Amino acid sequence: MPEGQLLEFSGVTKRFGAVPAVSGLSARVEPGRVTGFLGPNGAGKTTTLRILLGLVRATEGHATIGGRRYTDLANPLQTVGAVLEASSFHPGRTGAAHLTIYAQAARIPRSRVDEVLELVGLTDAAGRKVGGYSLGMRQRLGVAYALLGDPGVLVLDEPANGLDPEGIRWMRGFLRELAAEGRTVLVSSHLLAEVQQTVDALLIISRGRLVFQGSIDELADTSEYASVVDAPDRAALMAALQAADVRFEVLRSGLTVRGTDPVALGAIAAGAGVALSSLHRRGPALEEVFLELVNGTRVHASAAGVVAGADAAAAAGTDAAAAAGTDAAADAGTDAAADAGARVNGGAGAVAGDGARTEVPTAEVEPGPEADPDHEPEPESGSEPEPDPDPERERTDEGAEAALTAAALDAGAAGAPGAAASLGAAAEAWAAGRADHADEAGATGVRGAASDEVGADETVEPEFVLERTPGDEARDTSERPLTAAPAAAYVVAGTGVIDIVPAAAPKPSDASADAAPQADAEAEAAPDADADTSAGGDAAPDAEPQPDPWAPEDADPDVEAIAAVDEELSTLEPPEDDDRPWEHYSKTDADLEADAFFAAFDSSGDAEPDPAPDPESGPEPEPRPDADPEHDTSPTAPEAPASPGAEASASQEAEAPASPGSEASASQAAEASDPPEAAASVTSPDHGHASAPGDHEGGER
Numbered sequence: 001m002p003e004g005q006l007l008e009f010s011g012v013t014k015r016f017g018a019v020p021a022v023s024g025l026s027a028r029v030e031p032g033r034v035t036g037f038l039g040p041n042g043a044g045k046t047t048t049l050r051i052l053l054g055l056v057r058a059t060e061g062h063a064t065i066g067g068r069r070y071t072d073l074a075n076p077l078q079t080v081g082a083v084l085e086a087s088s089f090h091p092g093r094t095g096a097a098h099l100t101i102y103a104q105a106a107r108i109p110r111s112r113v114d115e116v117l118e119l120v121g122l123t124d125a126a127g128r129k130v131g132g133y134s135l136g137m138r139q140r141l142g143v144a145y146a147l148l149g150d151p152g153v154l155v156l157d158e159p160a161n162g163l164d165p166e167g168i169r170w171m172r173g174f175l176r177e178l179a180a181e182g183r184t185v186l187v188s189s190h191l192l193a194e195v196q197q198t199v200d201a202l203l204i205i206s207r208g209r210l211v212f213q214g215s216i217d218e219l220a221d222t223s224e225y226a227s228v229v230d231a232p233d234r235a236a237l238m239a240a241l242q243a244a245d246v247r248f249e250v251l252r253s254g255l256t257v258r259g260t261d262p263v264a265l266g267a268i269a270a271g272a273g274v275a276l277s278s279l280h281r282r283g284p285a286l287e288e289v290f291l292e293l294v295n296g297t298r299v300h301a302s303a304a305g306v307v308a309g310a311d312a313a314a315a316a317g318t319d320a321a322a323a324a325g326t327d328a329a330a331d332a333g334t335d336a337a338a339d340a341g342a343r344v345n346g347g348a349g350a351v352a353g354d355g356a357r358t359e360v361p362t363a364e365v366e367p368g369p370e371a372d373p374d375h376e377p378e379p380e381s382g383s384e385p386e387p388d389p390d391p392e393r394e395r396t397d398e399g400a401e402a403a404l405t406a407a408a409l410d411a412g413a414a415g416a417p418g419a420a421a422s423l424g425a426a427a428e429a430w431a432a433g434r435a436d437h438a439d440e441a442g443a444t445g446v447r448g449a450a451s452d453e454v455g456a457d458e459t460v461e462p463e464f465v466l467e468r469t470p471g472d473e474a475r476d477t478s479e480r481p482l483t484a485a486p487a488a489a490y491v492v493a494g495t496g497v498i499d500i501v502p503a504a505a506p507k508p509s510d511a512s513a514d515a516a517p518q519a520d521a522e523a524e525a526a527p528d529a530d531a532d533t534s535a536g537g538d539a540a541p542d543a544e545p546q547p548d549p550w551a552p553e554d555a556d557p558d559v560e561a562i563a564a565v566d567e568e569l570s571t572l573e574p575p576e577d578d579d580r581p582w583e584h585y586s587k588t589d590a591d592l593e594a595d596a597f598f599a600a601f602d603s604s605g606d607a608e609p610d611p612a613p614d615p616e617s618g619p620e621p622e623p624r625p626d627a628d629p630e631h632d633t634s635p636t637a638p639e640a641p642a643s644p645g646a647e648a649s650a651s652q653e654a655e656a657p658a659s660p661g662s663e664a665s666a667s668q669a670a671e672a673s674d675p676p677e678a679a680a681s682v683t684s685p686d687h688g689h690a691s692a693p694g695d696h697e698g699g700e701r
């Protein structure tokens with residue numbers, strides 16, 4: 001039986017620029033229980049969980065799992081199963097293929113895939129592509145992924161999202177079972193009602209601060225509770241209570257007693273031989289208590305030290321002021337003063353939950369008593385960050401850090417041979433590369449490698465996925481030569497769910513590592529063999545012959561194995577009962593002809609012939625009488641959009657409409673000649689690294 005581990009947060013603070021996402025959070029999460037991690041939107045739950053999972057670096061403090069930081073775990077996948085969001089699975093892979101690939105990378109027996117699919121009730125849908133899964137099915141798949149390594153710790157971010165009532169009931173029972181087995185289960189939610197029936201313990205945060213820690217029973221003060229008792233013979237009951245010196249109020253619903261709990265009342269009635277018709281405890285609605293805690297009008301002793309200096313901003317109901325924070329306060333290390341509502345002038349930048357930068361309206365907050373400059377903020381319990389023993393951790397390049405994290409995350413075991421090791425090494429190669437070029441992160445458009453600045457998307461999702469911007473090619477080849485292209489790399493979604501990206505074979509003229517995500521996208525297209533995959537097929541005759549990353553002699557053996565698993569487990573045809581047939585639509589010959597016909601008109605206005613075609617790029621493409629789907633899915637296709645050669649190909653493709661019969665390639669070129677779009681599809685936060693099934697499935701719509 002897997003062993004649950006104690007999770008500890010010690011003075012965890014995270015600031016994104018001026019935005020304090022988490023402030024001095026100290027808490028414990030015990031094994032053998034389901035712990036709810038509650039807070040309103042933007043309270044800092046996800047950030048805290050990401051810190052726990054090593055996906056985000058804490059500004060101060062640390063979080064440990066069984067006394068170790070995540071990055072120090074020997075077998076992370078077997079220790080912690082985590083799902084931070086349900087949507088980051090590649091839509092072109094089947095549920096079974098996803099899990100099999102992760103299992104393989106972590107050296108988990110393949111039989112475990114069937115087990116976890118069964119556990120989450122997805123056996124029947126195992127062979128369907130995730131693009132056709134409902135949100136609830138993705139949640140289940142996320143849980144299956146988390147359980148793959150049979151870990152003792154489960155960390156689930158809003159697992160009930162998207163589940164129907166039956167699914168929510170299932171999830172509740174399932175989590176309780178896992179906790180009953182001794183595992184540590186930490187579940188976030190922004191609704192108390194959602195977790196109320198499931199959790200044994202609660203952590204509640206508001207604006208990054210812990211405001212409650214304890215059991216649900218402890219949420220309200222015992223003095224706020226009353227017992228209501230009644231009996232068919234009410235007079236006899238009243239006499240019994242009076243004899244026991246218990247004061248009561250007579251209401252229509254029964255006798256209301258304060259200060260005596262229901263057990264004691266039951267005993268008194270039993271002692272007097274009075275049969276009861278009702279006995280229950282009545283207290284303030286827990287939802288109200290929760291709201292009061294998060295808006296700062298109620299302070300609970302369990303977090304008294306942490307929330308000391310009651311938050312004037314909260315009292316004034318000015319969330320914006322709290323979110324804005326003040327640099328001055330942060331600099332002075334007086335978070336309490338910042339929250340107390342030091343006057344904030346001007347709008348402040350903040351990042352919305354979806355990662356988009358938004359302007360927080362100016363909030364003028366009169367300083368409350370705690371904003372008094374003489375006011376000494378109370379020390380936060382346990383918030384003193386321990387000095388980090390490892391100076392390496394002090395590096396500010398979060399991209400590199402995240403790469404290392406990812407390497408550890410899925411490698412299964414440090415130094416594990418085979419796929420896990422080679423993939424981990426690849427991630428480390430990236431990490432090293434990023435560390436050396438941290439200052440270039442913004443310029444090269446590597447998302448997630450930026451600093452803590454507000455607006456920087458610091459999630460780890462794209463750490464190994466380059467969004468190419470014009471000029472990247474030059475930097476890639478001259479300023480950042482890679483001595484060896486990684487055999488494969490990870491794509492870590494912002495959610496923490498990881499995908500494995502086989503990379504293109506190294507090639508001097510190409511930053512081959514950059515092609516990896518595209519290769520992944522195309523890898524998905526390959527089994528489907530659809531017609532208008534990309535312009536790569538047409539580009540092939542013009543460009544230098546490219547090594548085929550999928551040819552057996554060029555492919556890393558492990559990558560090949562992964563591709564084989566993919567192919568084996570991917571259904572080429574949707575099942576008959578498929579409820580999303582459009583996800584699997586493949587273009588017919590007639591569709592292709594129509595595309596070609598209209599593309600000729602479109603291109604005549606949009607795609608000007610290139611007056612000076614690059615002489616290096618080879619001869620004009622041969623006009624083709626028709627668009628040959630086989631040709632379009634040429635193995636060289638993966639490299640075209642992401643490599644420098646692709647631009648040359650694309651510009652040549654723009655000429656194609658002038659050549660009779662080449663309209664089909666023109667339409668494909670139009671799709672391929674927009675590298676930023678291709679890059680965006682690789683790093684979409686909604687899909688981890690793919691924006692839509694059609695992007696990867698050879699023109700499926």
Ligand SMILES: Nc1ncnc2c1ncn2[C@@H]1O[C@H](COP(=O)(O)OP(=O)(O)OP(=O)(O)O)[C@@H](O)[C@H]1O
Pocket residue numbers: 016019020021039040041042043044045046047048190323350351352353453454455456457458459
């Ligand atoms: N990468 C980032 N860059 C800048 N600010 C961020 C970033 N990630 C989170 N934040 C900010 O940190 C705060 C906490 O966000 P977080 O996502 O942790 O909250 P949450 O409690 O999980 O919210 P929700 O319930 O809406 O998911 C918010 O103000 C958010 O805008």
